[in-house]
Amino acid sequence: MEDLVYSVSQVNTYLKTLMDKDRFLSAIFVRGEISNYKLYPSGHHYFALKDEVGAIRCVLFRREASRLRFRPENGMKVIAFGHVSVFPRDGQYQLYCGELSPDGVGALHLAFEQLKEKLFREGLFDPAQKKPLPPYPKTVALITSPAGAAVRDMIRILGARWPLAKVVLLPVRVQGAEAPAELCGALRFANRWNIADLILIGRGGGSMEDLWAFNDEKLARAIYESKIPVVSAVGHEPDVTIADFVADVRAATPSNAAELAVPDIRELGSRLAAFQRRLGQAMHLRLSMARARLEKQNVGVLQYPMRYMEGKRLLLDFVQQRLDRASRVYLSKERERFSALAASLDALSPLKVLGRGYSIAAKTTGEIIKNGLDVLPGETITLRLQKGGLFCTVERQWKPEQPVTPGAMQKEEQNHGETKAGL
Amino acid sequence: MAKQKLGFEKSIERLEEIIKLLEQGDAPLDNALSLFEEGAGLLARCGELLDQAEQKVLLLSKGADGAPAERPFIAVSQPGKNEDTAQ
Numbered sequence: 326m327e328d329l330v331y332s333v334s335q336v337n338t339y340l341k342t343l344m345d346k347d348r349f350l351s352a353i354f355v356r357g358e359i360s361n362y363k364l365y366p367s368g369h370h371y372f373a374l375k376d377e378v379g380a381i382r383c384v385l386f387r388r389e390a391s392r393l394r395f396r397p398e399n400g401m402k403v404i405a406f407g408h409v410s411v412f413p414r415d416g417q418y419q420l421y422c423g424e425l426s427p428d429g430v431g432a433l434h435l436a437f438e439q440l441k442e443k444l445f446r447e448g449l450f451d452p453a454q455k456k457p458l459p460p461y462p463k464t465v466a467l468i469t470s471p472a473g474a475a476v477r478d479m480i481r482i483l484g485a486r487w488p489l490a491k492v493v494l495l496p497v498r499v500q501g502a503e504a505p506a507e508l509c510g511a512l513r514f515a516n517r518w519n520i521a522d523l524i525l526i527g528r529g530g531g532s533m534e535d536l537w538a539f540n541d542e543k544l545a546r547a548i549y550e551s552k553i554p555v556v557s558a559v560g561h562e563p564d565v566t567i568a569d570f571v572a573d574v575r576a577a578t579p580s581n582a583a584e585l586a587v588p589d590i591r592e593l594g595s596r597l598a599a600f601q602r603r604l605g606q607a608m609h610l611r612l613s614m615a616r617a618r619l620e621k622q623n624v625g626v627l628q629y630p631m632r633y634m635e636g637k638r639l640l641l642d643f644v645q646q647r648l649d650r651a652s653r654v655y656l657s658k659e660r661e662r663f664s665a666l667a668a669s670l671d672a673l674s675p676l677k678v679l680g681r682g683y684s685i686a687a688k689t690t691g692e693i694i695k696n697g698l699d700v701l702p703g704e705t706i707t708l709r710l711q712k713g714g715l716f717c718t719v720e721r722q723w724k725p726e727q728p729v730t731p732g733a734m735q736k737e738e739q740n741h742g743e744t745k746a747g748l
Numbered sequence: 749m750a751k752q753k754l755g756f757e758k759s760i761e762r763l764e765e766i767i768k769l770l771e772q773g774d775a776p777l778d779n780a781l782s783l784f785e786e787g788a789g790l791l792a793r794c795g796e797l798l799d800q801a802e803q804k805v806l807l808l809s810k811g812a813d814g815a816p817a818e819r820p821f822i823a824v825s826q827p828g829k830n831e832d833t834a835q
Binding site: 459460461463466471480483484487488489490491492493494495496514518520590593594596597600601603604607608610611612614615 | 755756757760763764766767770771773775777780781784787788791794795797798801802803804805806807808809810815816818821
């Protein structure tokens with residue numbers, strides 16, 4: 326009996342010997358997708374290779390890893406060459422890789438691409454179908470895990486930016502088999518009861534497998550059907566899920582989603598201040614316009630006597646200025662008119678006439694003589710000439726009807742010249 | 749009720765409209781005055797809303813009747829702690 330009982334390490338060692346002898350297992354190519362990839366400080370790489378059904382633990386030692394031509398990453402489909410053996414310390418068998426090479430696209434990636442293509446063709450990503458986000462949400466629903474950094478970040482940022490909004494959390498699982506159904510359920514619940522005017526759905530960062538619930542087709546359709554706008558916030562910046570494509574807005578991270586979801590109260594405060602300024606200015610302008618018009622129409626009925634007075638004062642200034650300006654213009658016009666008048670006066674001046682050879686006859690009293698019969702023969706009269714004058718004694722008179730010129734008259738005897746009075 | 753309370757969004761929209769109307773400057777005076785009063789009222793109320801805002805965070809679950817049931821959510825109060833503080 327005692328001979329039939331073995332120690333753990335005996336079993337492990339036996340298995341190891343068995344496996345190491347096995348020619349099939351000693352040099353084998355394995356195709357799979359890298360998962361749970363970890364690079365230890367020792368330089369050894371630990372990961373699992375998996376397919377749709379199972380997984381196998383793998384190790385790539387530093388010596389072999391130094392020959393790698395690429396950087397292994399989770400989700401990467403690779404072909405590993407190596408041998409399978411047991412690690413006696415924990416009894417786990419694993420693939421000791423000698424070589425690792427990429428193998429096209431991993432199955433998860435393929436599934437992702439296929440679903441993306443399908444939903445794209447159905448129009449679920451159509452930009453025209455995307456709903457605008459409300460500019461000032463009253464209630465923001467978070468569909469995410471109640472634990473973890475993501476929900477805390479979102480609540481903190483929402484609170485700092487827009488404390489006016491109520492935040493309701495619909496707690497769900499965000500990874501694992503039940504996650505898609507819970508996410509869909511929460512979305513439909515939010516819509517049925519119209520509990521918010523904006524939904525943020527998402528989770529913090531993780532491996533591609535961790536985020537896989539957000540590549541679920543049913544979830545994609547639930548997001549598409551949501552009447553409430555949906556912002557997706559899955560993982561970190563480079564992580565892209567189907568949910569991101571179908572959501573109305575894709576945020577890079579949960580924090581980013583919170584920033585996109587609500588306005589910043591500080592920005593709004595300065596906007597309101599600007600409104601206040603503009604409102605005041607516009608009203609001020611409007612009032613002074615009204616006052617000016619009121620004055621023009623001379624309407625006396627006023628609601629605000631003081632304002633009326635102010636207006637009057639302003640108007641007075643205004644009118645005074647106008648008056649000033651107007652009088653200046655008027656004066657200069659008058660001045661022009663005056664010099665014009667003066668010019669014509671000058672033209673009409675009798676002195677000018679004298680210059681042309683006429684003379685003015687006057688009695689000694691100074692009275693201008695216009696009628697020959699006004700003076701008597703023997704009387705002394707004066708003749709004013711251009712230069713100087715003459716005292717003359719009247720010899721004879723002639724009547725107005727006598728068509729005789731004074732010149733002809735004087736030189737009657739000598740000649741009958743028709744010359745004008747030349748003196 | 750003559751003056752129903754507008755939501756924040758509508759208040760902002762209305763404010764923009766009022767300012768535009770006033771800036772155009774062709775509204776009749778008493779109209780302009782009442783616009784101004786309305787604008788000043790909206791500004792005051794928006795300012796008040798901003799000043800008094802205090803965010804409520806609620807955990808929502810399905811109540812017995814299937815309708816949403818709210819209760820306070822207080823996970824935020826432990827920053828830096830372990831992330832797995834599920835309720």
